[in-house]
Amino acid sequence: MQEWRTMTPDPILWNDWHPVAARCTLDPGRAHHTVLLHVPLVVTIDAAGTIIARRNDGAPLQQCERYGLVWVCLGTPVQPVLAIPEADEPDRPPVVVGAIGVRAAGPRVIENFLDLGHLGYVHAGYLGDDPQTRVLPYDVAPLPDAGVHGGLIATRCRMYQPKASPAATEGFLVDYFYKVERPLATCLYKDNPVHRDRFDVIYLFVQPVTEVTSIAHPLLLCLPDGTTPAALRAFQQIIFMQDKPILENQRPARLPLYDGAELPIGADRSSVAYRRWLAAIGLRWGVITATEAAGAPR
Amino acid sequence: MSANDGGTFDAGARPDFWPDFWPGFSPGDWYAIAADHDVIPGHIYRTTLGGHDLAVWRTRDGTVQIWRDRCPHRGVRLSLGEVAGDELRCQYHAWRFARGGACTYIPAQPAMKVPGTIHAEVWPAAEAGGLIWSGIDPQGAPPALPAGTVVRALPVARPAAVVAEALAETDWPGLALVVQPADAQSAIVRGVATDGDCLAADRLLRALRRRIEQNGPEQNGGERGA
Known part of the structure; x- marks a missing residue:
């Protein structure tokens, strides 16, 4: 049994859309080479701004552009790129954070995004702080109006945050909710320090490269609070760089979906629900299923 | 896929x-x-035995702890963590584990009495002859090496069986050597120099490594009689 396997493509991910590049980082003078689900791709932009994504082997693919990102589907899309209603609100244009390579399985990256218990340590001084590390009870439920595979929503999440966003001048108890809309697409809604009646929205899309390597594409839909896009990007890059060493040191690299592999507590409700949901929809990529674990030597 | 067929990453295997x-x-x-001397106070030493990643550290009184290098909660390497007194603290959620492996504190649920089932995986540990020893279920006492100075550990990119065979072909006057099977493809030679001449030992071992590694990996002892 190996960390990654040359296997039949996972049908769920093969027939879904994944970001492979951001328009703002493409350069007419230089092709962008990347890999999606083991398939090498090249993305080019010409002087007129036309973007073309191609497989290196010339096989066809589907391509579109949303939210400043170039999306590719290698198979037959079963649904469109996920809809983000907030992206249509004129005062919060999407800000692409950048493509961040991480040597971790896509599902591990998503699970980390949903995790409340690490905020006070991994993101100490920003998204949490010792000793206010208690994870208050929150709820997790199936996501209504989700895509073809369903999804999850975690509500009533609260965390004391010293610096919840670049505009925060003091710590406050931040209200959150999270959605998992696709196996490798998640988002959170959190209080904005200036607009207390609306939420900043942060998406995380994970481009699956191999089963144990990924490229994270965070996308920000933040309310105008005086923060420049560059400052928003820098803040999120700091946050992600704090997570990266954790993600790259989780073993096994693939997310175990079988009972007893890892020991969750009540604060891990989101993570438990995410793993169960992945098992229920039959995701095979970047995970260790119960069937596979049962056949392993130990 | 291979590491460089247009990909950004080496997949690792x-x-x-x-x-x-x-x-x-x-x-x-x-x-x-x-x-x-690899396991100094406050440090977590990381190594691999038989494909199992291990985290090695000491409590305040110097007792060696050898644990599987993996937090039972979410799988993060414990060697990424911190030694805090007599406890090891995981870097992800700051769960604390005491001597013997029991989890003592979970900051996300500070009021909760930690269930006894939450435990780091503890490996057998012994100190003898200036070396730290472990194994899955080792019987008796660790091999008694003659008194001497511990030589620099030498990783060899060949299976332990191949390395042990090569060691057995030669006499090693003044040296007592043992092989740590790291994973199926690599091993680490450790031991002591009875005359204290570590420089000479290092020269000999590096020459041995060159010789072993010049033979192709197809002479893989791991494939024999498995």
Whole structure:
């Protein structure tokens, strides 16, 4: 049994859309080479701004552009790129954070995004702080109006945050909710320090490269609070760089979906629900299923 | 896929699961996995034995702890963590584990009495001859090496069985050597120089490594009689 396997493509991910590049980082003078689900791709932009994504082997693919990102589907899309209603609100244009390579399985990256218990340590001084590390009870439920595979929503999440966003001048108890809309697409809604009646929205899309390597594409839909896009990007890059060493040191690299592999507590409700949901929809990529674990030597 | 067919990353190919034994690695044997002086106070030493990642550290009184290098909660390497007094604290959620492996504190649920089932996986540990020893279920005492100075550990990119065979072909006056099977493809030679001449030992071992590694990996002891 190996960390990654040359296997039949996972049908769920093969027939879904994944970001492979951001328009703002493409350069007419230089092709962008990347890999999606083991398939090498090249993305080019010409002087007129036309973007073309191609497989290196010339096989066809589907391509579109949303939210400043170039999306590719290698198979037959079963649904469109996920809809983000907030992206249509004129005062919060999407800000692409950048493509961040991480040597971790896509599902591990998503699970980390949903995790409340690490905020006070991994993101100490920003998204949490010792000793206010208690994870208050929150709820997790199936996501209504989700895509073809369903999804999850975690509500009533609260965390004391010293610096919840670049505009925060003091710590406050931040209200959150999270959605998992696709196996490798998640988002959170959190209080904005200036607009207390609306939420900043942060998406995380994970481009699956191999089963144990990924490229994270965070996308920000933040309310105008005086923060420049560059400052928003820098803040999120700091946050992600704090997570990266954790993600790259989780073993096994693939997310175990079988009972007893890892020991969750009540604060891990989101993570438990995410793993169960992945098992229920039959995701095979970047995970260790119960069937596979049962056949392993130990 | 290979590392460079247009991809950004080397995929890496470490298995998730290892068999408990293979040529050069038996569950009943002790293996030297570190030198005493590798595991200094406050440091977590990381090594691999039989494909199993281990985290090695000391409590305040100097007792060696050898644990599986993996937090039972969410799988993060414990060697990424911190030694805090007599406890090791995981870097992800700051769960604390005491001597013997029991989890003592979970900051996300500070009021909760931690269930006894939450435990780091503890490996057998012994100190002898300036080396730290472990194994799956080692019987008896670790091999008694003659008194001497611990030589620099030498990793060799060949299976333990191949390395042990090569060691056995030569006399090593003044040296007592043992092999740590790291994973199926690599081993670490450890031991002591009875005359204290570590420089000479290092020269000899590096020459041995060159010789072993010049032979192709197809002479893989791991494939024999498995």
